[in-house]
């Protein structure tokens with residue numbers, strides 16, 4: 412058993428850290444969060460440095476690395492800034508489905524597009540009537556007509572809508588399938604396909620530089636070539652995506668927790684109360700120690716889950732445990748960070764309140 416990163420992995424971590432130190436500023440994060448705008452310039456720069464799609468194969472514009480390296484990128488970016496980091500690491504959301512189940516043409520077209528800084532991906536599973544319960548008969552239907560598929564329906568709470576270049580969309584293709592999830596299929600629908608409309612959902616609690624929106628499909632016609640993986644196996648492909656993606660979400664949760672701890676520790680070393688630095692007050696020191704302990708436990712689980720994926724050992728329970736623990740830890744640590752900063756913790760200028768709001772989503776999306 413070895414609990415160390417390789418030299419190359421440490422180099423990747425150092426490179427991401429350097430990029431964030433140079434490019435991420437709290438002012439930019441606050442401004443984009445206020446305007447609810449995606450950090451396009453940062454995305455293109457991160458692509459040039461190979462951070463987006465680092466785990467895609469090299470022939471499709473990726474870095475040829477694995478999930479451990481993807482977790483390192485997510486952790487470092489979200490530690491440096493929860494808002495900017497989250498937006499960037501979600502730039503390639505859903506692409507794992509194409510990477511594992513897509514055709515050669517789909518991989519060449521879409522993976523290189525996202526990793527090359529030319530457009531964001533989106534995966535549209537959730538509908539107004541169901542998020543967790545995707546096994547039910549979906550309201551978004553794709554019906555075969557005249558040698559094509561005609562899609563009608565609405566997807567909601569979709570990351571990167573309305574600015575994504577394409578939407579990987581889960582549709583009910585066999586209305587009589589029993590159970591219904593055996594009749595679902597994934598299609599890649601490009602944003603400019605006639606009949607597709609996307610709009611932004613505003614005023615989110617957090618991650619406000621990562622757009623979230625609604626996508627509606629009105630007689631959207633797509634050919635067979637847009638199917639990802641197998642017909643009527645979309646539910647299974649989506650579950651496989653979630654098992655991998657949850658590890659990345661868990662890594663970004665750990666990063667947010669670390670960023671909040673960094674800020675709380677810095678403040679506690681500077682602020683004085685009752686003639687001593689806050690950090691010298693035992694009750695505060697205990698809080699900081701507990702925050703660090705929780706983060707370390709979550710971090711170990713996250714990297715174990717990422718390592719297992721890289722070994723080809725898809726373990727849904729391990730991915731889910733990593734995400735559940737890391738999400739909870741992120742929220743708890745941010746809560747304590749706000750408390751340690753006292754009144755200033757509640758004020759935007761000190762950023763921990765933003766980390767707190769950004770942390771909560773890690774307990775909600777992707778189940």
Ligand SMILES: Cc1cc2nc3c(=O)[nH]c(=O)nc-3n(C[C@H](O)[C@H](O)[C@H](O)COP(=O)(O)OP(=O)(O)OC[C@H]3O[C@@H](n4cnc5c(N)ncnc54)[C@H](O)[C@@H]3O)c2cc1C
Nearest residue numbers: 534535536537541542543544568569570623775776777778
């Ligand atoms: C910012 C943001 C970004 C998102 N991005 C995407 C995206 O890119 N693509 C996408 O498809 N979706 C996305 N979602 C949707 C997200 O994945 C769903 O909101 C989530 O899966 C929960 O589904 P729901 O909201 O329908 O809640 P519901 O499924 O209605 O659940 C409501 C509550 O009941 C609980 N619950 C549900 N089932 C059970 C059960 N069997 N036992 C016990 N408790 C249960 C849930 O945990 C939750 O607490 C996003 C959501 C947000 C807020």
